[in-house]
Amino acid sequence: MITGFLLSGFDRRARWTVAVLAALALLVPASNLLLPEDSLLHVSTYQLTLFGKYLTYALLALSVDLVWGYCGILSLGHGAFFALGGYAMGMYLMRQIGARGVYADPLLPDFMVFLSWKELPWFWHGFDMAWFALLMVMLVPGILAFVIGWFAFRSRVTGVYLSIITQAMTYALLLAFFRNDMGFGGNNGLTDFKDILGLPIQAPATRAALFAASALTLAFAYVIASAVTASKLGKVLVAVRDAESRTRFIGYRVERYKLFVWTLSAVMAGMAGALYVPQVGIINPSEFDPSASIEAVIWVAVGGRGTLVGALVGAVVVNFGKTWFTGALPEVWLFALGGLFVGVTLFLPRGIVGLFARLRRGDAGGRTAGIPAGEAAP
Amino acid sequence: MRPIRLIAAVCVCLLSVLAASAATIADSELTGFVRALGQGDFDDTERAVAALAATGDERVAGILDRLGAGDLMVRKADGAVFVAAKAGKDVALADPVTGADAGTAPKAGVEKIKVNNRLRRAIASAVGNLTLMSPDPATRRAAAEAVLKSADPAVLPVLDKAIAAETVADVRATMQVARATAVLASDAGEADKEAALSAIAGLGTRDALSLISPYASAEGPLGDAARKAAAGIERSMLLWDAAQNVWYGLSLGSVLLLAAIGLAITFGVMGVINMAHGEMVMIGAYSTFVVQETIRAYAPSLADYALPLSLPVAFVVAGGVGILIERSIIRWLYGRPLETLLATWGVSLILQQAVRSLFGANNREVGTPGWMAGSFDVGQMQVTWPRLWIIVFALAVFLALIAALKHTPLGLQMRAVTQNRAMAASMGIRTPLVDALTFGLGSGIAGLAGVALSQIDNVSPNLGRGYIIDSFMVVVFGGVGNLWGTFVGAMTLGIANKLLEPYAGAVLGKILLLVFIILFIQKRPRGLFALKGRAVEQ
Amino acid sequence: MNTFASKSLCLAALIGALSASTGLASAEDTIKVGVLHSLSGTMAISETTLKDTVLYLIDEQNKKGGLLGKKLEPVVVDPASNWPLFAEKARELISQDKVSVVFGCWTSVSRKSVLPVFKELNSILFYPVQYEGEESERNVFYTGAAPNQQAIPAVDYLMKQEGVERWVLAGTDYVYPRTTNKILEAYLKAKGVKDEDILINYTPFGHSDWQSIVSDIKKFGSAGKKTAVVSTINGDANVPFYKELSNQGIKAEDIPVVAFSVGEEELAGIDTKPLVGHLAAWNYFESVEGDANAAFIDGWHTFIKNDKRTTNDPMEATYIGFNAWVKAVEAAGTTDVDTVIDTLVGTTVPNLSGGYATIMPNHHLTKPVLIGEIQEDGQFDIVSQTAPVVGDEWSDYLEGSKDLIADWRKPLACGNFNVKTGKCGG
Known part of the structure; x- marks a missing residue:
């Protein structure tokens, strides 16, 4: 039955997206590991980790699009779920360091030793086991969202x-995680990871594997999101988005539908965070910053809301822009980024994907995947 | 402290002999004493200060004042001490004793006599002893306060004489407290000391507490009396502390109100999720900076009025930028509030970077005008002037805004357009103009907030970021679209924050407040003062 | 089909652009120097100046004919006060731009974020800011102060000169204040200060409402003992803190505040008249008298085309680090990382306060500790100066680190050697 459900998500767009992601998962690591460095098609480790990071951002954007694009819930706090997933992974990675920390304490992470903590706080227990950490990656954001x-x-x-409640949530978590007394390393966060699942985290093969894992997880999440939106459930969600009261009067328990997709989306965001942390090598409270969550919403808007694939495109385009601008135009890159946001809103109200759809159809004002022209409420 | 006390004792003993008639000694002798100020390290200078004060010459107080202000310099060539003033690239020298002009010297040829805090205290106490009998009441008051701080038993004879001669009541009161502290520090009898103690305790202030508490650890009846007096003061302080916290809360609330009130218009009334609101505040603060610099450059005499003069400028500049944004971007986005979030976020990035490119990334200094500095006491509660002004200013802005919306034609049109755009348009209101003016008004008020915030916060490109989240919380908590809701929301959050802070600490207090807002919205999903009727379903 | 075509086109274009932009061929006739300081975001306030400082130093060096017969070429990137972006940009500088050395970072978290990258790709980072210690890495040279080069001498000064008996340790809640206060607490207690005479207070970043805390400090100070505040409050929060202090009428003569993160640059944003007499402890002040400093300030003003710009301690640290690197490269005759790291240890260069800084085997410097009082013009009057102190990376006052030492000379070559167990941990 589940297979059937998932298969229902395989519309044409999904098939191509999954194919592209699978190809990426295979070809990019292969090119990084197998091709010589001077080859034209060689992907350097720098590019590999960079693109791996984009993929995790794409997964976060996908989770935002699922609730915002299809259910009309504008979350300004998805960064919190992302960060919680990241912290769960970070705690696992910290425990993996074991006695190899600078103080050689077999149990306590370094930051606890130099703040003279004597024993491991209770919530750090269990994170030495990968399965437990993985469970927490999904459970912690999931339960909070629920x-x-x-x-x-x-x-x-x-x-x-x-939207403001979600913003208050992530802001409160930001303040809480900054506190050193919380036991999550304060502002310095968790860093200096050594290995993951027994493999050295900086080895090229591990990096390649993490990249592949990110691409495949993204593909899998895409299929789920696609299946959800294509199902009857998805139709109800769109109805909730467009006219919540009417849907309720028809007899649907609106809050249950919302709760389901909201929790699902938070779990996805948590997994994105868990894949993000080993690739960038640090998790710190700034991921909880409300502006990080706003940025995730902006990726979706740039790519095209309510299209799923638009979220992926938006996350990659904006982040690539950021990477490029901060290197090429370090003094003025904020003008370029700010201008991009303004320009997209004014001239591409349906984002990049909407632009392509419009070009393809050749009509100027056409609609994509069912976004109403003037959406009413946020 | 001990060496100072000893030295001061020596000097005061000499003083009491000499003080009867303000002594004068020969210029050359005095110059010798002054010269010693420039020799050796801080300890040596301190001894020289004591020796100089002990001469009792009436010119000494003036010389010591210049030393405290850091105006005295030593000529490296011969070790002579001069009063120095900047004169272009060189320094102009004057004889400290006679005041005669002594030519100029290159900067590298002289060295400032450095003064640290300890030395500054010693100077203040010496000057205080010397000027207790000054003809000027203000100088006597300062002298009495300095003597009070040094709590030096040796000063008692002079002090007694000064009290007897004093005519101004509050100066005499200060002197009497000074006398009491000196008695406590002396080896007078228990009875005298207890009388002194109760004299101090009678003041009931925090300063009195700090004078008494060192004796609270003593044995015997004096210790008992001190403990009792301290406990009594502390009890009465409890209530004042609570009042003080409420005051802090009001002050924080008025800051929140100022920051949020512009947003209450652009977001609350117009429905634009205005992420660039904070940057409007920042523009207001930078306008203040520019006005201040202009005034400092062209009309230094008006420097104290730079702040009020900045108000119209900040309003016009921020309002103008707001109108520009509305005309060029936001007007295309009405009815699509989420797109406004995206676009104004972009605008905020651009504005931040623009200010950073124009003014640099560093903080800019905005001075506090003289009439705004300092504080006064209400009972045992301290009220600082800048905070008081901000509260007054926030209330004034709020009331003016309410009046403008209620009683001006523009206000009427604004309300009409935001309530029913189509109907308003068909009644002949030029809605695009009203939109632009409304947004301009909201932005202009944010600019006014910037003027006030320049007094208590950094003037930097990041200024706005610090207030945007709090502003949204306030507006949403109070109820979108309701200005009174914003007012009550700001004050509630401000006071709650300050009442929580002593128990939970600054960080935890803020977290608790956020959790409270989240829970509150569950209970009242549309804020404190929810709009009723059709607008709700939009 | 169309959808896929457009999408794959888009993706291909992206990947192409990515490789093109990041894979630019490097010119061989220059030596590249990476500059990794935030030019936007919250840390831009402090870090932009350091970027300009490195550019200034490179400019000066090129005027002198460059290095090893080649010109130095700065590569500036903006990590935008975003910690993961620091790691990404560090990787970009080292592996794409092939820089020989990087000057950068301000906060500890940014340094922690780039550390693994520097270790993995084996490059050199000069870190110019005072920090909490508890670290010594082969690839990093710490040219700012360790706690013993700032905090402890400052406390000694207050005890001796001001007779302070009661202490408020106020800081922003992050690792530098936490560690410094831990060290100070242990130090003060060792000196016989009682528990009830120490008040520790932490506030969040960018804290702007100081009314309650300043009044608490006032209360704590009214116990009849001389009280001082040791402030490890971070950048942005300082301006409102000092403004509140002066509003509530706390003068330096009553309760002096000694700060470890407030320098000339921070003071430029405040009206300093009410703050005269409050203190700061650094290894350099702009008001230091001497030819080297005068020349540095003149050159800086010419370079930045603004003679009102101040200089500060992290700039001096950058100056020392840059000159030490230049000297080591000249001595080694190559920019090869391993050779330069080995040559750097023991390198001695003049500092700006009239003495010399030597890079020690623990990759920290010898520095004099200067204590200054704030003046009306925003400058500091130096009231105390010590002989050069060796940076102590593993504090003797912390339980976990008192047995650790660092020595990167062969054969030990270890950053955290435990003298008790005789093992190199980590």
């Missing part, structure tokens, strides 16, 4: 109020 969603959707908190 609790917040449970209350918020039942009280019918909608629109901008919901």
